[in-house]
Amino acid sequence: RKQEAGKIDPALISAHNRLGLQLHRELTGQAEAGDNVLLSPYSIWTALSIAYNGSAGTTAREMASVFGLKDMPLNEMNEGNAILARLLEGEDSGVRLNIANGIWHQQGVPFKDSFIQAGKESYGAEVQEVDFASDKSVNTINRWISKETEGKIEKMLEQPLSPTTIAVLANAIYFNGSWTDPFNPESTKDEPFTVADGGVRTLPMMHTANMLPYKETPDWQAVRLPYGDGRMDMLVILPAAGSSLDQLEQQLWADPAPWQQPFDEASVQLGLPRFKAEYGSDLNDPLIRLGMKQAFQPDEADFSHMADIRPLFLSKVLHRMVLDVN
Template structure:
């Protein structure tokens, strides 16, 4: 095998949608009941407005994100798409237009919300063999307030849990990280730093967890260490799982491909192997929505022997540069989020994603978390120095009531 296969993660959702953002169970292992409140309106097929757009974003992103030290890349287009869709509700002006460009769907937030709700319902089917879970949350600095429409839209259509936090309290980091860990079955446990940035206004989070058992498991007795050729020509021994049976398979002059189904074929892992003489880079260059659609139609049910690695990996990436390349050119410098916060303010400082993947004889476990961080305006300019060595003004305020208790001008602080 030439290089390391980079896999697009297909993920789904199991959740409770209610008109008032009813609290979800916090354990990823729980299968949740789907309930749609009467006031959450959407069309059954609205999801069709964004499925291709989500897939296109994934393919575009693959061309922009860097590989880790081992040459691996593993992303969740759906996790990023969902997080950006939530942010879309609070954007205005050029920022709104840029987010729409990245989302590959020039539709108003109202239609985007309905499309996401429809997609989540379509993906909400869990079985004994395939578990799909998605969760959204928004964490707000307690000194700020959201615009009512922004909060309601994200509660109603994304079932987003909205929590106020004290950004100066170290336990706030633990609360956020515990939420991510709980929603990803412990696969991702540290999403935000401790302590939080004191300039933080809000963090929008999406978490996805997938666990699928192979339709036909691999037998452990057929797993053995075999050489795996790296992109630099060197080889390492890895455990390869092997099975001879009928697979959905296709082959071209450039690659071989097979589909490994989960459960009752509710999901599948597509594996593409560039042929000797070709390369992973060449395959990626041809990874377009048009080619993907064509390839999916060319699989035949054929008998064969398939060997794939048994492995685990973790991947993390800051997506700012990739998103700038894809169209969000000014959003990280001068965001217009006037539809998000009371009184306006705030700008996007970073969009980050972490993923994890485990593949073994029984099946696949995968998780992703995407965070969008919004600090106060200007905080992204770097550290500052403030030396109070001349006359100054001060005020003492009661935080809860915002009552000014004392104020004054200090021209000479040396007591006489």
């Protein structure tokens, strides 16, 4: 694993994390008060990477700039993404992580062999020809997403696609992690929980007392809850009593370094809500605000490395996530 990880340019990992935080900031800014904001930066990155392989000219340069990888050759980015996927899906007895990519393109539209090859070789994408004028195409894609997410996301596409649709590029991730030290169900009880606006709700709170990786400052407390063999964990950050979620987010967006370092072990008494949350968003505007403009413009977008057809542009970038903590 260390040898494989050593082949990935650290700039690629930094770019992943940076884009995730930038999108989180954008989505939080447009959310209604009290709304949850959930996203999988890795999933978004992967789907956009496939689209990036089909881009050219200014469109490609803008996408590379948003990725934060203006100086990285495309083949190096593809190779790094492929290695990262293999590492993430590596064997861990307590974690199940499936990463799937799909490319559906309109029947009769000749797609570039280089684009299809990159999708298959670097992203393991399933490639299918479909007729987007038929309602069956939506059912086909929704069934694929439902299967790859173990039914957690049953419907990604809510309505028939435009008959002028040329392609749908999709990434689906299913993660199921078993706690290294599970919570005892008998210790779960309804308790008050303070939400971001200061209101209090009664929620089922899970409890444990354990030696865990822990860190605190005057502004926040943070704990890592390991999964399986400890290779992966959930990082939970709690604003201090005198701080707020807004202040914590501002710190996180400005510099995530304090939470990216290993924590020392400490004896922790933890109460964590048991909850399920869902979120869905159109990412067009956030990506445009970050600088990825031309890709969405029918008259300007250049995806000539995907297919020789105009107009060929990104009409929608959709993201959905379901988080179930128990």
